[in-house]
Amino acid sequence: MPQVKMTVNGKPASGEVEGRTLLVEFLRENLGLTGTHVGCDTSQCGACVVHVDGKAVKSCTMFAAEAEGAEVLTIEGVAAPDGTMDAVQQAFQEHHGLQCGFCTPGMVMSARALLAENPTPSEAEIRDYLEGNICRCTGYHNIVKAIMAASGQDVSTIAAE
Amino acid sequence: MPKDSGIGASSKRREDVRFLTGAGHYTDDIDLRGQAYVHFLRSDVAHGILKNVDTSAAEGMPGVVCVFTGADFAEVGGLPCGWQITDREGNPMQEPAHPVLAQGKVRHVGDPIAAVVAETREQARDAAEAIEVEIEDLPAVVDMKAALKDGAPKVHDDLTSNLCYDWGFVEENREAVDAAIKSAAHVTTLELKNNRLVANPMEPRVAVGDYSRSTGESTLYTTSQNPHVIRLLMGAFVLGIPEHKLRVVAPDVGGGFGSKIFHYAEEAFCTFAAKALNRPVKWTSSRSEAFITDAHGRDHVTKIELALDKDNNFVALRTETHANMGAYLSTFAPSVPTWLHGTLMAGNYKTPLIYVNVKAVFTNTVPVDAYRGAGRPEATFQLERVIDKAARELGVDPVELRRQNFITEFPYATPVAVEYDTGDYNATLDKLLEIADLAGFEARLAESKKNGKLRGLGVNCYIEACGIAPSHLVGQLGARAGLYESATVRVNATGGLVVMTGSHSHGQGHETSFAQVVADMIGIDENMVEIVHGDTANTPMGMGTYGSRSLAVGGSAMVRATEKIIAKARKIAAHLMEASEADIELKNGQFSVAGTDKSVAWGDVTLAAYVPHNYPLEDLEPGLEETAFYDPSNFTYPAGAYACEVEVDPDTGKVTIEGFAAADDFGNVVNPMIVEGQVHGGLAQGIGQALLENCAYDEDGQLLSASYMDYAMPRADDVPFYRVDHSCQTPCTHNPLGVKGCGEAGAIGSPPAVVNAVIDALQRAGRDVTHIDMPLSPSRVWDAMNKG
Amino acid sequence: MYAFDIERPTTLAEAVKHMAASEENQALGGGQTLIPTLKQRLASPEKLISLTGIDEIRGICEDDAGRICIGAATTHAEVAAGATAYPALAALAGNIGDPAVRNRGTIGGSLANNDPSACYPAAALGSGATIVTDKREIPADDYFEGMFATALEEGEIITEVKFPVPQKAAYMKFEQPASRFALVGVFVAKYADGVRVAVTGASEEGVFRWSEAEAALASDFSAGAVEGLSLSGDGMISDLHGSGDYRAHLVGVMTKRAVAAAG
The missing domain is CATH 3.30.390.50 (CO dehydrogenase flavoprotein, C-terminal domain)
Incomplete structure (x- = not known):
């Protein structure tokens, strides 16, 4: 089987993969990075979103071989080495932006990508950007609120605060 | 003032850190040494006779360990049904066998025919494709009414028909209801469907079976809301494994919404095959597979009639429902359209006469069972829709018509067998009108009109029966299980506590809120309390999490066990301080002697319990661990009022939710943040049911909405910020916490608000539309607006 | 998915050679439609020839006739950000799928697939674009031949799409x-x-x-x-x-x- 090499969360990673091995399978099964999840097979739910060369992608819709030489960031690589969560992670906890936690890694990775592109997104921009991330638990209210808070916006006036 | 810890505080969830950093531990994250993978070959036709299953080619494929067919399960038990309904004639329901792998016939698309165990997932799938299956197609029955016609193809040849049961409730009231309707001043009739849904927790189901030759113990890791229930059902009824040789573990579970209550064939298969092959066997559902194997929800076709007197008082209600069971009876399926539905038909209103008829029907579709709300959304939807229609027919304010008929005195015994202990429906309605800013509606309407949009407002109430359930009562109603909950509180020598609960948390935040309760009772820091759940090896017994029961029932068991702990600790403290037990007070984690400055800390007492040098050994055992079982004396009755504002685009029929407000009475609240989150999630699912989600079959029994390409899941831009309030609190009178449960309310209360709002918008625009069946997709709304 | 190998050529010539090697070889753009199709086992290529590593078919420029020329391996996100001279096209690209899909999906892949509900075919046909392949130039009016059907021949690779810019x-x-x-x-x-x-x-x-x-x-x-x-x-x-x-x-x-x- 061909060998693939990439950098994952700042560390070199390599392994043997088949052509059909998806990036998410490589991350979960070869590297044991099980924080990235698979919630559908039609590229819609976004539980598998990771960053490849700085861009959010669905790791269930990309082959491991295509990530050859790439810089991959997964949810495991977001917090500081001492475990301190980043601003998005902290806001998700502070504002109850997660329940069962299954969609959460993808949500966090998408939210980080959004904030990198648009540091203070509006509610509508956040909702639009999350089109490819499905959450069944939260009704999105607190996810949107958390992302607004993570971007430094005042969320105290949002309904049900 | 918001509290910063204990009961009533919005403590941040401790479980979040692992979920946010990728350290969650879900079933699919479990890989065992030597593990093989199973792929199920499933029927692609809805109904047919299995003439031949030839596995010979598959057996020789690379990596194949073993191929199983129905023949291997001929002597194994079928999946049991946990609830028996008695029909109008007093006869038990028709109850077909539900084999782990199909026996002779396939009955829905997705019915498992064979299972290939191989070294890798893809090898298993490759080999499954090499199995030659000969099926003689039979005509499928999909439509419930067609399924009941004479000569309709039978889903189960050994049953007399496709009718599972014909249930009447309360049968003795039937004639009186008929008479009252006949003589009423006004009768409003509505025929409607409660659309079939797919629960769709984001984590697909997974099962990993394991067997130890050393201990003879089987272990199943599974995505379950109730591992003990699975242990009981699978051990006792399917595989014949005694409970002491069977361990079921449900680790982090990525949402359930009912669909992970039930015992599924894949769980039994993996447990069975692991022993047969002496190696772990893993199954991970794909989302596509989930659509044709997870039990679906709802799917009722109903005719409801509401009779009113000349003063618009409700005098009688009659409802007739066809409820789809699918091809087999899933674990709790028969209870959903009956006891979880008929008993709620009084709603928030003092209708004196009610009769409910339900015909449960077998069809060639995926089994249907509980989905968030389970029966109660179906009851609420039809009742709140028919009241709305009545108000429009009578030209009265739908809000005032409801208010006029509210139950206002408690306890209140309904004509449908339940007794509401507390409530204040005027209070939640008043609160709703405030938070929904109804006063500003006219201005918003004018603004919408200016933009060429039709605006509408829908208001409704709901009530639910939660805290499921008093065992003696449900036993009389056909339940084959008790519905208590258990908890063990283990105090360690250094003062920390481990609480083992039979409730299961799969998003509800029990690890945080349960710890708040116990810490509050003792007066210690929440972080000293660890909540353990999801493993039959830890907790004595557990009926699990569904029906908004965890805090009301599981929390009560935990309170009772903690009370026992405190009682014993008080004795130890009395001994340590050489005081009378009656004088011992516990406050902020300190035991003190009333009227003195003598005190000992919680930790001193717990240490004494385990290092009993100075200890009343003659009266008291060392150690500090207590177990309690709690069986509720009644259901709890959360209730509330919801309002939805919509805009309809008249050119396309597209509905947008412009505002949603929910005023709930959940009794006492432990963690407001978590409660609000539960409501938010329920609202999104209810809005999804009302506008988006449609599990549809074609006439051949092929599922048309079999993936997220066609099954519309609510996304972030389908919903608004919600305005939710739970400040109206009439505490439950019969459980120690005074709590009622909040998990399902949002999904129960919201669909009628959305539909009422759309009908309101269309009628305000002069369109003669009185009802549209859910989901109110753009095309359906446009069709309704442009009919004729 | 059935088993297959992946080739990742870095030049168009190499890609063309791979595609010519077997009729069972299939081009892989961003894979946002093809990979879900493979998961359903609805296709069984011998090899997938990934086109996303070929720099010469990626990027946006303007030709002498003032047309916006988009390399086939250009992602939707790149078109959304880069097709500033044709705002309607940029806006269309910026609303295909979701952000993660737009970071992988390519214009060439979308046009080669010709999903009856895809956005890009409307832009190409609506602009009278020219679909350039390794072999020829095909006017949009001749390119689309019905659901999932195009004028592309076996092994033919889209390299570029040229859009005349409207008023x-x-x-x-x-x-x-x-x-x-x-x-x-x-x-x-x-x-x-x-x-x-x-x-x-x-x-x-x-x-x-x-x-x-x-x-x-x-x-x-x-x-x-x-x-x-x-x-x-x-x-x-x-x-x-x-x-x-x-x-x-x-x-x-x-x-x-x-x-x-x-x-």
Whole structure:
């Protein structure tokens, strides 16, 4: 089987993969990075979103071989080495932006990508950007609120605060 | 003032850190040494006779360990049904066998025919494709009414028909209801469907079976809301494994919404095959597979009639429902359209006469069972829709018509067998009108009109029966299980506590809120309390999490066990301080002697319990661990009022939710943040049911909405910020916490608000539309607006 | 998925050679449609030839005729950000799928697949674009041959798409609620020599030009000009999400809205 090499969360990673091995399978099964999840097979739910060369992608819709030489960031690589969560992670906890936690890694990775592109997104921009991330638990209210808070916006006036 | 810890505080969830950093531990994250993978070959036709299953080619494929067919399960038990309904004639329901792998016939698309165990997932799938299956197609029955016609193809040849049961409730009231309707001043009739849904927790189901030759113990890791229930059902009824040789573990579970209550064939298969092959066997559902194997929800076709007197008082209600069971009876399926539905038909209103008829029907579709709300959304939807229609027919304010008929005195015994202990429906309605800013509606309407949009407002109430359930009562109603909950509180020598609960948390935040309760009772820091759940090896017994029961029932068991702990600790403290037990007070984690400055800390007492040098050994055992079982004396009755504002685009029929407000009475609240989150999630699912989600079959029994390409899941831009309030609190009178449960309310209360709002918008625009069946997709709304 | 190998050529010549090696070899763009298809085992290529590592077919430029030329391996996100000279096209690209899909999906992949509900076919047909392959140039009017069918021959690789820039243009998509693909999408573009109206999502024949609307808009480029025109629901897709008649109706609505948005 061909060998693939990439950098994952700042560390070199390599392994043997088949052509059909998806990036998410490589991350979960070869590297044991099980924080990235698979919630559908039609590229819609976004539980598998990771960053490849700085861009959010669905790791269930990309082959491991295509990530050859790439810089991959997964949810495991977001917090500081001492475990301190980043601003998005902290806001998700502070504002109850997660329940069962299954969609959460993808949500966090998408939210980080959004904030990198648009540091203070509006509610509508956040909702639009999350089109490819499905959450069944939260009704999105607190996810949107958390992302607004993570971007430094005042969320105290949002309904049900 | 918001509290910063204990009961009533919005403590941040401790479980979040692992979920946010990728350290969650879900079933699919479990890989065992030597593990093989199973792929199920499933029927692609809805109904047919299995003439031949030839596995010979598959057996020789690379990596194949073993191929199983129905023949291997001929002597194994079928999946049991946990609830028996008695029909109008007093006869038990028709109850077909539900084999782990199909026996002779396939009955829905997705019915498992064979299972290939191989070294890798893809090898298993490759080999499954090499199995030659000969099926003689039979005509499928999909439509419930067609399924009941004479000569309709039978889903189960050994049953007399496709009718599972014909249930009447309360049968003795039937004639009186008929008479009252006949003589009423006004009768409003509505025929409607409660659309079939797919629960769709984001984590697909997974099962990993394991067997130890050393201990003879089987272990199943599974995505379950109730591992003990699975242990009981699978051990006792399917595989014949005694409970002491069977361990079921449900680790982090990525949402359930009912669909992970039930015992599924894949769980039994993996447990069975692991022993047969002496190696772990893993199954991970794909989302596509989930659509044709997870039990679906709802799917009722109903005719409801509401009779009113000349003063618009409700005098009688009659409802007739066809409820789809699918091809087999899933674990709790028969209870959903009956006891979880008929008993709620009084709603928030003092209708004196009610009769409910339900015909449960077998069809060639995926089994249907509980989905968030389970029966109660179906009851609420039809009742709140028919009241709305009545108000429009009578030209009265739908809000005032409801208010006029509210139950206002408690306890209140309904004509449908339940007794509401507390409530204040005027209070939640008043609160709703405030938070929904109804006063500003006219201005918003004018603004919408200016933009060429039709605006509408829908208001409704709901009530639910939660805290499921008093065992003696449900036993009389056909339940084959008790519905208590258990908890063990283990105090360690250094003062920390481990609480083992039979409730299961799969998003509800029990690890945080349960710890708040116990810490509050003792007066210690929440972080000293660890909540353990999801493993039959830890907790004595557990009926699990569904029906908004965890805090009301599981929390009560935990309170009772903690009370026992405190009682014993008080004795130890009395001994340590050489005081009378009656004088011992516990406050902020300190035991003190009333009227003195003598005190000992919680930790001193717990240490004494385990290092009993100075200890009343003659009266008291060392150690500090207590177990309690709690069986509720009644259901709890959360209730509330919801309002939805919509805009309809008249050119396309597209509905947008412009505002949603929910005023709930959940009794006492432990963690407001978590409660609000539960409501938010329920609202999104209810809005999804009302506008988006449609599990549809074609006439051949092929599922048309079999993936997220066609099954519309609510996304972030389908919903608004919600305005939710739970400040109206009439505490439950019969459980120690005074709590009622909040998990399902949002999904129960919201669909009628959305539909009422759309009908309101269309009628305000002069369109003669009185009802549209859910989901109110753009095309359906446009069709309704442009009919004729 | 069935087993296959992946080749990742870095030059077009290499890719062409790989594609020619076997009829069972298939080009892989961003894979956002192909990978889900493979997961369902609806395709069984011997090799996938990934085109995303070929720099020469990636990027956006302007040719001497003033056309916007987009390399086939350019992602939707890159077009959304980079096709500034053709704002309607950039806006269309910026609303395909979701952000993660846009970071992988490519214009070449979308046009080669020709999904009847995809957005790009409407832009290409509505702009009278030219689809450039390793072998030839194909006018959009000759390229689309019905649902999932194109003029591409076995092994032929799209390398570039050239869009003449209109005076005015806009795309209006009415999304199917589940997939978020176009239930109906209408691309309207006004050129000096006429108006083009391309419709995706609606027809059983795939993307098509609504000539009646083009004629009406040519003389009067206003939403009002389309008023009164109607399409038949016959031959329109009819499914869970809407009847043929509903789709036909939406074509009119979306056309009017696109014209209004184009200004």
